[in-house]
Amino acid sequence: MAADALFKPFNVKGLHLKNRIVMAPMTRSFSPGGVATEDVAQYYRRRAEGEVGLIVSEGTGVDRPASLNDPKVPRFHGEAELAAWKRVIDEVHAAGGVMAPQLWHVGAVRSREAEWTPPGPYDSPSGLSRPEKKFGEAMSDADVADAIRAFAEAAGNAKRLGFDAVELHGAHGYLIDQFFWDGTNHREDAYGSKALPGRARFAGDILRAVRQAVGPDYPVIIRISQWKQQDYDVKLAETPKALETWLGALVDAGADVLHCSQRRFWEPEFEGSDLNFAGWAKKLTGVPTITVGSVGLSGDFIAGFSGESAQPASLEELERRLDRGDFDLVAVGRALLQDPQWAVKVREGRTSELAAFERSVMATLY
Ligand SMILES: Cc1cc2nc3c(=O)[nH]c(=O)nc-3n(C[C@H](O)[C@H](O)[C@H](O)COP(=O)(O)O)c2cc1C
Numbered sequence: 001m002a003a004d005a006l007f008k009p010f011n012v013k014g015l016h017l018k019n020r021i022v023m024a025p026m027t028r029s030f031s032p033g034g035v036a037t038e039d040v041a042q043y044y045r046r047r048a049e050g051e052v053g054l055i056v057s058e059g060t061g062v063d064r065p066a067s068l069n070d071p072k073v074p075r076f077h078g079e080a081e082l083a084a085w086k087r088v089i090d091e092v093h094a095a096g097g098v099m100a101p102q103l104w105h106v107g108a109v110r111s112r113e114a115e116w117t118p119p120g121p122y123d124s125p126s127g128l129s130r131p132e133k134k135f136g137e138a139m140s141d142a143d144v145a146d147a148i149r150a151f152a153e154a155a156g157n158a159k160r161l162g163f164d165a166v167e168l169h170g171a172h173g174y175l176i177d178q179f180f181w182d183g184t185n186h187r188e189d190a191y192g193s194k195a196l197p198g199r200a201r202f203a204g205d206i207l208r209a210v211r212q213a214v215g216p217d218y219p220v221i222i223r224i225s226q227w228k229q230q231d232y233d234v235k236l237a238e239t240p241k242a243l244e245t246w247l248g249a250l251v252d253a254g255a256d257v258l259h260c261s262q263r264r265f266w267e268p269e270f271e272g273s274d275l276n277f278a279g280w281a282k283k284l285t286g287v288p289t290i291t292v293g294s295v296g297l298s299g300d301f302i303a304g305f306s307g308e309s310a311q312p313a314s315l316e317e318l319e320r321r322l323d324r325g326d327f328d329l330v331a332v333g334r335a336l337l338q339d340p341q342w343a344v345k346v347r348e349g350r351t352s353e354l355a356a357f358e359r360s361v362m363a364t365l366y
Pocket residue numbers: 024025026027028058059102169171172223261262263292293294295297300301304331332333334335362
């Protein structure tokens with residue numbers, strides 16, 4: 001496994017990353033009452049010690065009553081919550097790491113805890129959790145404005161606490177993505193449109209408000225996906241032209257990096273080219289992109305949720321694409337849950353020590 005391309009440094013807006021490896025955001029639900037614990041801080045510190053170039057936190061809730069659907073997911077607002085995150089970033093920095101929180105609003109996605117409901121109504125563009133599935137009410141103008149404020153405030157707090165960048169969760173069928181998707185956004189105001197760039201107005205307003213809060217020099221990443229947890233086959237953009245207008249709107253609004261979520265990074269995005277989602281995003285916008293999806297593993301993460309293990313896989317194809325300049329950074333999820341030393345082992349060529357991903361690791365915070 002020749003992994004040289006993965007270990008070249010990279011700069012984003014003056015933020016120095018020692019290599020191209022990003023820890024993918026992964027919800028762990030180990031923060032009772034929404035407050036990250038000392039164990040959470042040590043969990044991230046271990047990934048910094050393991051030479052991950054950029055750590056993206058698990059999704060963390062912005063200041064709306066129903067931004068989260070699980071009481072053990074950490075919040076990114078409130079005194080105790082932010083003090084806990086300060087502890088996390090201080091630990092990561094002490095170990096030489098670089099970190100961004102992933103700012104999250106789940107939108108109309110039902111609570112996973114049968115006995116628990118969020119302390120306020122679910123937010124969504126049109127009161128739908130998926131096409132034709134009524135769930136709660138459409139957000140009012142005031143709700144939309146308040147959600148934009150909540151993201152911007154969280155980004156400002158990330159910077160103030162010392163985080164190195166922020167990531168907005170605009171993927172996987174959660175709130176921002178519910179606005180992108182015509183199946184869940186039927187609004188007839190400025191936040192709805194028949195055309196995708198029009199439905200990107202909510203994300204654009206968030207990006208502009210975030211930029212206002214963090215200033216011109218602070219890296220802002222947005223995570224996007226064609227697929228939705230509600231429907232893996234959705235393609236928001238069916239053609240490169242449609243992708244260009246969608247992503248162009250996000251870059252114009254202030255996104256510095258596009259984190260392009262796929263379940264399997266080697267799958268081409270459009271016919272006639274082997275470029276993947278991150279490859280097309282970089283080609284069409286010129287901004288740095290992050291790829292993700294089954295890096296170093298044989299099976300994808302949705303299968304992992306249902307108990308399938310995944311074997312270690314070669315990094316050759318990933319390297320080929322990275323070397324060719326398709327994308328700039330590579331997010332690694334499950335392999336880094338399994339082994340905080342994954343990057344070190346790859347750099348040192350200790351591939352025989354890389355283990356299969358077993359679902360049991362999700363039950364602990366190692
Ligand atoms: C346990 C777990 C939790 C996840 N939580 C999030 C999340 O909070 N935000 C997000 O954008 N993606 C989340 N994902 C998706 C990952 O960031 C990543 O895109 C996915 O696991 C594919 O990478 P992998 O194949 O290397 O694991 C999660 C994945 C896993 C396995």
